[in-house]
Amino acid sequence: MAADPHVLDELRRLRARVPQLTGALATGADGDVLAQDTPGVDPQDMAALSATAHAAAVRLADATGQGEVRELLVHGVYGYVATFAAGTATATAVLTLLAQERVNVGRLLLEGRRAAARVAELVDEHEPAAQRTRQTKPAKPPAKTAAVRTRTPRAPRTTTTNARTTTES
Numbered sequence: 001m002a003a004d005p006h007v008l009d010e011l012r013r014l015r016a017r018v019p020q021l022t023g024a025l026a027t028g029a030d031g032d033v034l035a036q037d038t039p040g041v042d043p044q045d046m047a048a049l050s051a052t053a054h055a056a057a058v059r060l061a062d063a064t065g066q067g068e069v070r071e072l073l074v075h076g077v078y079g080y081v082a083t084f085a086a087g088t089a090t091a092t093a094v095l096t097l098l099a100q101e102r103v104n105v106g107r108l109l110l111e112g113r114r115a116a117a118r119v120a121e122l123v124d125e126h127e128p129a130a131q132r133t134r135q136t137k138p139a140k141p142p143a144k145t146a147a148v149r150t151r152t153p154r155a156p157r158t159t160t161t162n163a164r165t166t167t168e169s
Contacts, residue, residue, distance in 0.1 A: 003033070003034065003035040003036065004026075004034050004035050004122065004123075005035075006122045006125075007026050007034050007035035007119055007122050007123065008035035008036075008037065010026075010035075010115060010118050010119055010122060011024040011025075011026060011035055011036070011037045011115070012037055014097075014111060014112075014115045015037060017111055018099070018103065018107060018108060018111050020099050020100040020102060020103035020104075020108075021097055021098065021099050021100075021103070021108075022039075022040075022079065022098045022099060022100060023036075023037065023038035023039065023040075023041055023046075023097070023098035024036070024037045024038065024095070024096070024097050024098070024115075025037070025038050025043055025046055025047060025050065025095070025096045025097075026086070026093055026094070026095050026096075026119050026123075027047040027050055027051060027093060027094050027096070028092075028093055028094075028123075029051075029087075029092060029093065029094065030051070031047050031048055031050075031051035031052075032047070033047045034093060034119075034123065038098065041098070046096065047096075050083050050094055050096040051094060053072060053074075053083060054069065054072065054083050054085070054094045057069045057072045057083075068085070069085055070084070070085055070113075071083065071084045071085070071109065071112065071113070071116075073105075073109070077101075078100075078101055079098065079099050079100045079101045079103070080097075080098070080099040080100075080101075080103060080105065080108065081096065081097070081098055081099075082096070082097045082099065082108055082109070082112050083095065083096045083097075084096075084097075084112045084113060084115075084116035085116065086116040086117070086119040086120040086123070087120035087123070087124070092120050092123050092124060093116075093119050093120060093123045095112065095115060095116040095119050097112050
C-alpha cells in the first residue's frame with residue numbers, strides 16, 4: 001500500500017520537532033500501514049504489534065472502567081514506545097512513536113497527542129466517501145459500572161467530657 005503523503009509529511013515534521021524520536025508509524029484501526037518513518041524497523045511487524053497493543057489497552061481500560069484509551073506508553077531499557085489513538089473511541093488510526101531513553105517524556109506525550117489529532121484529521125479528510133458511509137461494527141453497549149461506594153456515616157460527636165481526662169480531687 002502506498003503511504004499517504006500528507007500523513008508521512010506530518011510524521012516527518014513530528015520527528016523534526018522531537019529529535020529523540022527514532023521512528024514514527026501511522027496505522028489504520030485495522031493495522032494497515034498508512035505512513036511510516038521507521039528506519040531499521042519492519043513497519044508491517046510494528047503495525048501489527050501496535051494494533052494488538054492498542055486493542056489490549058482498549059480492553060484493559062474498558063474492563064477497569066477508565067474510559068476511552070488515549071495513549072499507551074511502554075518504557076523499555078533502551079527507550080520508549082508510545083501509541084496514541086488518533087480519532088474517536090473506535091480510533092480512526094493509531095500513531096506509534098519510538099523514542100530514545102533520554103527523551104523528555106512530557107514533550108513526547110504533548111507532541112504525540114498533537115500529531116495524533118492531526119493524523120486523525122488527515123485520515124478523515126482523505127478517506128474515500130464509500131468508506132465513510134460504511135460503518136464499522138456498531139458501538140458496544142456501555143460497560144457495566146462498578147457499584148457506587150458509600151461511606152458509613154460517622155457517629156455524631158458528643159460534647160460530654162471523657163471520664164479519663166477529667167480530674168476529680
